[in-house]
Amino acid sequence: xxxxxxxxxxxxxxxxxxxxxxxxxxxxxxxxxxxxxxxxxxxxxxxxxxxxxxxxxxxxxxxxxxxxxxxxxxxxxxxxxxxxxxxxxxxxxxxxxxxxxxxxxxxxxxxxxx
Amino acid sequence: xxxxxxxxxxxxxxxxxxxxxxxxxxxxxxxxxxxxxxxxxxxxxxxxxxxxxxxxxxxxxxxxxxxxxxxxxxxxxxxxxxxxxxxxxxxxxxxxxxxxxxxxxxxxxxxxxxxxxxxxxxxxxxxxxxxxxxxxxxxxxxxxxxxxxxxxxxxxxxxxxxxxxxxxxxxxxxxxxxxxxxxxxxxxxxxxxxxxx
Numbered sequence: 445x446x447x448x449x450x451x452x453x454x455x456x457x458x459x460x461x462x463x464x465x466x467x468x469x470x471x472x473x474x475x476x477x478x479x480x481x482x483x484x485x486x487x488x489x490x491x492x493x494x495x496x497x498x499x500x501x502x503x504x505x506x507x508x509x510x511x512x513x514x515x516x517x518x519x520x521x522x523x524x525x526x527x528x529x530x531x532x533x534x535x536x537x538x539x540x541x542x543x544x545x546x547x548x549x550x551x552x553x554x555x556x557x558x
Numbered sequence: 559x560x561x562x563x564x565x566x567x568x569x570x571x572x573x574x575x576x577x578x579x580x581x582x583x584x585x586x587x588x589x590x591x592x593x594x595x596x597x598x599x600x601x602x603x604x605x606x607x608x609x610x611x612x613x614x615x616x617x618x619x620x621x622x623x624x625x626x627x628x629x630x631x632x633x634x635x636x637x638x639x640x641x642x643x644x645x646x647x648x649x650x651x652x653x654x655x656x657x658x659x660x661x662x663x664x665x666x667x668x669x670x671x672x673x674x675x676x677x678x679x680x681x682x683x684x685x686x687x688x689x690x691x692x693x694x695x696x697x698x699x700x701x702x703x704x705x706x707x708x709x710x711x712x713x714x715x716x717x718x719x720x721x722x723x724x725x726x727x728x729x730x731x732x733x734x735x736x737x738x739x740x741x742x743x744x745x746x747x748x749x750x751x752x753x754x755x
């Protein structure tokens with residue numbers, strides 16, 4: 445049987461995920477670890493949007509570099525705006541939060557980070 | 559290229575390097591006018607990105623003494639809001655959200671539409687009293703949309719921790735029920751440039 449070439453799925457169609465590169469201004473973020481950052485982001489999201497949204501949003505910390513105050517967060521595309529708007533209430537803990545970039549693939553974001 | 563803007567207090571300039579915040583390419587710096595001496599012009603440093611002056615009136619009687627430049631004022635009571643909207647000199651009403659009873663109603667929206675005023679929402683107000691501010695903002699936004707009044711969402715920050723990123727402000731505006739087309743227009747600096755002309 446001849447081999448059938450499978451077309452590559454376009455990044456924008458892959459499970460509707462978005463990768464967000466965040467930069468924190470506060471020195472406090474340097475003493476955080478990935479787990480405590482996740483707790484902080486998910487608790488804040490739950491405070492702003494509710495527990496049902498949190499379960500569907502699928503917040504995942506892909507990478508966190510405390511020394512550079514940089515984090516890459518994966519989120520469902522449908523909840524991107526809800527997630528970004530919830531960051532307004534997080535600033536007391538992490539200072540000024542800069543949304544550096546939002547990309548459909550992790551690869552494109554990691555290239556930016558470097 | 560689109561020019562995105564934010565409004566900050568002059569104290570903010572002393573501690574920050576604005577060029578590091580790449581998403582904003584035009585900063586409006588608030589100069590508070592509390593007494594007559596504050597009217598004496600002090601020039602802003604010429605740095606990149608661009609800095610523009612905005613007068614923030616604590617006392618509405620100074621409005622007639624400012625000849626050029628955008629004037630913003632904040633009303634704490636319904637009467638003050640009505641006076642600001644009726645004034646020909648004042649361009650922007652800052653923060654129509656009150657900590658007590660609502661101070662902005664349909665009549666205010668109608669007067670604002672006639673006077674071509676801009677309503678500026680202070681993002682830090684949503685941090686101070688989220689429940690009340692979101693509830694009042696949603697109500698005010700429906701009135702502003704109905705009467706075609708321009709609105710803007712700004713940080714009014716006096717320090718870096720109070721600054722709100724452009725993406726966060728845009729997403730927040732979307733969550734408050736604004737359409738994409740309106741959002742693109744109200745975050746562009748052109749909205750304030752038109753007012754100046």
